[in-house]
Amino acid sequence: MPDFTSGFWSPYIAIATILAILFCLVILIINSKRPPSTADNTTGHVWDGDLREMNNPLPRWWVGLFLITIVFSIVYLFMYPGLGANAGSLGWSSAAQHDAEAKALTTQIAPIYEQFQSKPVASLVSDPQAHAIGERLFLNNCAQCHGSDGRGAKGFPNLTDADWLYGGAPEQIVQTITKGRHGIMPPMAAAVGSAQEVEQVAQYVLSLSGGSSDPVKAELGKVKFAACAACHGPAGQGNQALGAPNLTDRVWLHGGGLQNVIAMINNGKDNQMPHFEGKLTDGQIHVLAAYVLGLSEGKGRPQR
């Protein structure tokens, strides 16, 4: 429906349109009687001394066509939108037409996906057709964030490594794509303490993966790490149920190094992956999951 900001425009357009059509009919009728003819088939007016305008009759078939267009426009405006916000008797809209076309396409390609959905995700990794379809789906839907090669960027996970925030089993990948993921780390500065204590915890976290530059501070931070263990686990190994990262590996999704870890403790993080349920069909998600699985198994590279 048109988004007019004022209720004035719809009737204004409708009335103007109707008047225009009536006008066409009126001028046709007004001009239909032959005016008194002059001797030389002109209108009788003379401009600039010798310019005259002839008055040749239009052919009747032309008039017939014109009348047909008037009738057509009345019928059309009754059936389709055109008179302001009036939706027309058929209730047609371009959005509805698009939805119908999208649905028709989905029905048309459904058989292709049915044959894939009957097989488990893992078995599709080596299927060349599934791979090709998965690659196209990935490039169109996922590559904008995760990169064309799936290697990600700062804040966007690398899908080709063995590190999974929410689990790398086929069902978990399907879940991630279907429902999206919302990773929330609350700001922990209040729970940890002063800025000095935050730095100590940061050094401890870095030491878990062998990256600490100050063992003394790291040792002091170990005590305060209890606040983090609730999500990240006592040994910092992470929790895939919550999407809490494994702090003992060398994957730093939001940037590594002391300053970045301090900032993370102070500010927390709210990271969202959009859901594709509704945008992609179940069959498409199934094939896409196989492609993503293949990426991490080193089979994501095009075979040919």
Added chain:
Amino acid sequence: MANSRKVIPIEAVASDDGGLFSLYESHQKIYPRTVKGRFATLRWLAVFFTQLLFYGLPWLSWNGRQAVLFDLGARKFYLFGLVLWPQDFIYLAALLVIAALSLFFFTAVAGRLWCGYACPQTVYTEIFMWVERRFEGDRVAQMKLDAAPWSAAKLVRKAGKHASWALIALFTGFTFIGYFTPIRELAGQILTLQLSGWGLFWWLFYSFATWGNAGFMREQVCKYMCPYARFQGAMFDKDTLIVTYDAKRGEPRGSRGRKVIPSEAGLGSCIDCGLCVDVCPTGIDIRKGQQYECIGCAACIDVCDTVMDKMNYPRGLVRYATDRAISEPSTAGSVLSHVLRPRTIIYGALLLGLIGALLGSLTLRNPLKVDVIRDRNALARIVEAGDIENTYRLHFMNSTERALSLHVEVEGIDGIRIEGPARYEVEPASNRAVPINVRISPDAGQPGSHPIRFVVRPDGSDANLLGVKRRDEKSTFIVPR
């Protein structure tokens, strides 16, 4: 006005009957008389060749598919071995420019050659008039039949004519849409009554258009619809050859015996037989001078020549002549020399140049197209060994009808290389996008953006046959600060 001629009953023009639409002229049918002559023969040759092409082309095959097919749904135009994609639209633009220029060129030289000899309106009208003469006879017989009351004989003649017209129109409509959807399948669908709703609509639409335009509208299209009539004035000049009545030679007109010498009787060559008006398909009198309705069909030239022959006068009372030739003393030689003038030379040169450019670029066209789209979310990465990596998407478009095997290389920075496979297969007449990682060693480039080049080469000797050549595509490599 000679009294010895038989008066032919002519319907009066319906004027001022006082009805609501009396200003609008009701259409009076024109009955052009059959004419034989040089130009009529030329026209029938044009009819033959244009229709041979039109009706024949869709039936030709190439590579297992229709040779000439404009597949709008799949957005591919097939012209024998050439598969044109939307990216090739520039060729259509060039073709249209060439069409327009050739129109200006031919019109500047010899007037409305297109209208009188090759235009589909003329061609189909000629065909339909030929059919009409088979059923109803020539001009006089047709007029008599139309004036006569309805009878079984009239019904049979009219029905036969319309049935023949309908068959030709249906075949014409069928052929026309056969350029857009494979014609053999279309034939099958029609014969098994499986034609889709839209297919049926378009077939009947174009058939109705043919039947209506060639059977009834005829000169109404030329007089009222076609813009050519209205801007011909801008394309003619004093040296354009147009259908002209030589008034100096012909006037004063008047009938006389065959043995009479015109100059002694104070008469010009025109015997006022009115045949030039009878044969005119647009119903004008060329003796009034150049008119916008004249489509340059030269029927009046042909018929006047036959009359001149019968009177033993020289031909050419109505002839192709230039304005200058009529008003100044000229010879055939001087007329021809005026054909070569700035207007025609420039049009001709432009035309030759553009046709050459179009043909040249079509011959040299590389049916492989490559697009490089670099990733924008992760501009650059540092990977193992400190190497710097950028990710790209390469989009290959193969518009040949054979599978291509492509080899990719990258140049522009010392030691730049592709990480991973560098050979890709692309299916015939399809496209494919692949992710590509490009790496350099850490010291190879300063921080910032570096121009690089992807070189895509086809493997195999087939590629040369298809005209596939290497493609160089520019991109940038970003080294983080």
